[in-house]
Amino acid sequence: MTAVTHLLRLDVNGSTVDVAAPAHWTLLEVLRYRLALTGSKQGCDKGDCGACTVLFDGKARLACITLAADAVGHRVTTIEGLVTPAGLDVLQRTFDEAGALQCGFCQPGMIVAARACLDRKPDATRAEIKEALASNLCRCTGYTKIFEAVEQAVRAGKAAHVGGPASLLPSGDATPAPASGAAR
Amino acid sequence: MLRLEPFAFARPGSVDEAVALLAKHGRAARLIAGGTDVMPNLKHGLYEPEVVIGLSAVAELRGIALEGGGAAANGSDGELVIGAMTTLAEVESHPLVLARAPGLAQAARSVAGPTQRTMGTLGGNVCLDTRCVWINQSHFWRKSLGYCLKKDGTVCHVVQGGKSCVAAASNDTATLLCALGATLVIRSARGVRAVAIRDFYKPDGAMNQRLEPDELLTQIRVPAPRRSSGASWSGYAKLRARNSIDFPKLSIAVAWTTDRVGAIDDATLVVSAIAAVPRVIAGIADLARGGRADDPALIARLGEQARKVTIPLTNIDGDTGWRRAMVPVFVKRAFAAARMATTG
Ligand SMILES: Cc1cc2nc3c(=O)[nH]c(=O)nc-3n(C[C@H](O)[C@H](O)[C@H](O)COP(=O)(O)OP(=O)(O)OC[C@H]3O[C@@H](n4cnc5c(N)ncnc54)[C@H](O)[C@@H]3O)c2cc1C
Ligand code: SF4
Ligand code: FES
Ligand code: FES
Secondary structure (H helix, E strand, C coil), rough: CCEEEEEEEEECCCEEEEEEECCCCEEEHHHHHHHCCCCCCCCCCCCCCCCCCCECCCCCEEHHEHHHHHCCCCEEHHHHHHHHHEECCCHHHHHHHHHCCCCCCCHHHHHHHHHHHHHHHHCHHHHHHHHCCCCCCCCCCCCCCHHHHHHHHHCCCCCCCCCCCCCCCCCCHCCCCCCCCCCC | CCCCCEEEEEEECCCCHHHHHHHHHHEEEEECCCCHHHHHHHHCCCCCCCEEEECCCCCCCCCCEEECCCCCCCCCCCEEEECCCCHHHHHHHHHHHHHHHHHHHHHHHHHCCCHHHCCHHHHHHHCCCCCCCCCCCHHHHHHHHEEEEEEECCCCCCCCCCCCCCCCCCCCHHHHHHHHCEEEEEECCCCCEEEHHHHHHHHCHHHCCCCCCCEEEEEEEEEECCCCCEEEEEEEEECCCCCCCCCCCCCEEEEEEEECCCEEEEEEEECCHHHHHHHECCCHHHHCCCCCCCCCHHHHHHHHHHHHHHCCCCCCCHHHHHHHHHHHHHHHHHHHHHCCCCCC
């Protein structure tokens, strides 16, 4: 079958971008190969490792198994989007300070997943941090320093939104559970 | 890098639009709910759709509610209705699920990892394709081996000389929903039908669901516990390689009700991740009736009843003898999980 190209209007890191991409391209492919946002890594490319984790309306999502066309209408935030004119996200700083990396390949996904965790629960415990990062694999560090980096961010000023963009603030549609009675 | 083959993409905004698209494209279409299973499978060349239909914008397929209750003031005798596009993350933490079917929350929470559960849906889990170590591989890998019966080939690598695929149902929530006797509501442009989940799966690993190409699962309905019961219980336990992300090597669900003095009056035990159909173990209610769920000897007898008829195959990795020996252990754990979260 020949490829069908769509014109997609995406909301990435707070900007609206129009991008032409084949209908079968993933969000990760569009981010990396159309928008040059190569911070999100292409690891397993099939949903196993979390290296491609981005935020979708503030919630963690695997960009390698999300169709770009399915991202229309959602706020997408990548690791690049955690940096604002005010500076780095507190997690970007604590990962650096804690030395929470070796090769660094897992790090963008780890930080983005940790950001989703702390936005939901700024005072997350070690157990909650471990659970929130369970979709992210690291082949190098043994995880301890990663958990410490997130704990450090929790301590560093109740974490929330320090340096994070305004688009990370929960909006109306980010309420967790659907209202009961919605199923028909 | 795993590239997808070209397809067209459609994103209906309602169930009516979705079933119209399915009616038009039939077998050439493939539905995407959360995409957490269908996307890897597409990347492995297991499906070759011309049109992919994304359900993410169909808001009416989301939500959790009690329906039809009335007699009991708190609605506890109503049916628990879950829209097919409700995410597993919502199911695992929703107060109605925790109160009415705690085992379903446990099963949902045991699927994959947290990010997959934020994406993945209950409907997608119920409709999950079967799994096998010989099929969930890249196209290059499968081609090098000469393919197999489930896709593109003529032999089975699990059963020598086998004529049908025995890939395993690996969906955690299906095991529990079978134990609870849930009903599925299925829509198509032709109309609507309801089917008991225990009749939904068929013993063919190539396609283990009785779902026509033009049909859409819209709701999962968990019945109210029988009115005469004192209490109802459900629990889930799963053998997996790692506690994050891994599919089950053994999937075990229990559900039972007790009478007013706490004796078991009905019980169901389901074992899955073995063959294409979650297996409701025969004779469990008779063995359990009148007994107590905290009686280790009774639980051991039920575990043995399940172990006797459970024959693991090499469709899933892990020593088959070990997986079989683990059946009574995980039956015990499923009962323990249920007893940690009782309901009225
Ligand atoms: C790393 C990893 C680990 C995983 N581990 C587990 C695990 O431990 N246990 C487990 O059960 N699953 C696991 N999964 C698979 C998957 O995440 C879940 O099963 C999830 O619930 C699938 O839901 P989905 O919405 O993503 O389905 P999709 O992938 O979108 O769809 C799955 C199938 O159902 C069909 N479908 C979806 N919705 C409907 C509908 N409404 N009507 C008709 N057909 C429909 C699709 O066409 C497709 O064939 C894992 C996946 C990954 C990537
Ligand atoms: S059970 Fe046999 S036919 Fe089915 S997927 Fe496995 S190897 Fe292929
Ligand atoms: S690259 Fe997306 S999960 Fe591994
Ligand atoms: S630092 Fe190498 S994968 Fe995590």
